[in-house]
Amino acid sequence: MAAVMYIRDTLQGYGIVSRLFHWIMAIAIFGLFALGVWMVTLDYYSPYYNAAPNFHRSLGILVLIALLVRWLWRAANVRPSSEELSPFERKAAHVTHAGFYVLLLALLISGYLISTPDGQPIDVFGWFEVPSIVQARGLESSAGYVHRIIAYVVMALAVLHTLAALKHHFINRDRILNRMWSGPARPAINPEEESH
């Protein structure tokens, strides 16, 4: 099968850039959640007591950067058509996807605010530093509450999102999951292009 690699999104599905953003960020976000839940239980003498939060902070900053770039990329691309969805499904999908952007932004910023209100920067894997912008006494504790609550809400939304995608794939047997996994279907209406 001659694979047609789309960089940009089309009406039929997502290009390679959007798909990589989606799957790499999905893995990173689930990883951050698991790491976060685990690292707060560590004993002070655990060899991971400092390494785990260092990794969590660094990866979190990279996801924050990826989120912003992905949002720009999304704005600069066409939305794949969702004609196979009912009006309710379309609305629900829209709310869920918009919810991810808003909640992830709040989640990542609240995480940044746990580490930086003392004026210290965040060191990202030793590659670069993100400086402290807001210094306020006690901000780290309020940021911590927000960070924890939003993390659970994001995970709940991710479960919903996953169940919806699986339902479309296995019950409705439509292309909703495929367009994010393998990209747009090969164009069948234009046989000349296919024969390249």
Place this chain on the structure above:
Amino acid sequence: MKIVKTAFAVAALASALSTAATAADYVVDTKNAHASINFRIKHLGFSWLAGRFDKFTGTFSYDDKNPDASKVKIEIDTASVDTNHAERDKHLRAADLLDTDKFPTATFESTSVKSSGPEKATVSGKLTLHGVTKDIVIETQRVGGGKDPWGGYRDGFTGTTTLKLADFGISRDLGPFSKEVELTLDLEGIKQ
């Protein structure tokens, strides 16, 4: 008869006022931060980690003729803990350490003061920390006192004590070298 009663009452009132005047009441000058509550705890047994409580209030009474009649009361906002590291301060406030949501205030109230030398005293009292009230002893030294340059009168003290975290139900294991914390109170009071 009525006149006699009144005379007694006046005399009693006068004597009450005069004793109140000799053991003067002071308010700890937290407003202009001439007071601090600092602590230090060993880190891994390698060094001392220092911190403080930024917000607290206090009052004391003190009479240099009769120091043993002194009294002191301190209220500390536990969430104001500050070790110059945001993530650590967040952890100190959390449920496995100071649990400041549940126990937002720590108080110390003296029960007895015994002179232990010139300008020195052993202050016994009850410390409530993390919801647990225990008798503690603060070794106290008077630093100085007198008229300040702005028309007021001040007296200042420094006191130290050592607390076992487990005594106050703080069970988080910080390691074998970090079971006790040294507390230093520097209090300057303004005579009211």
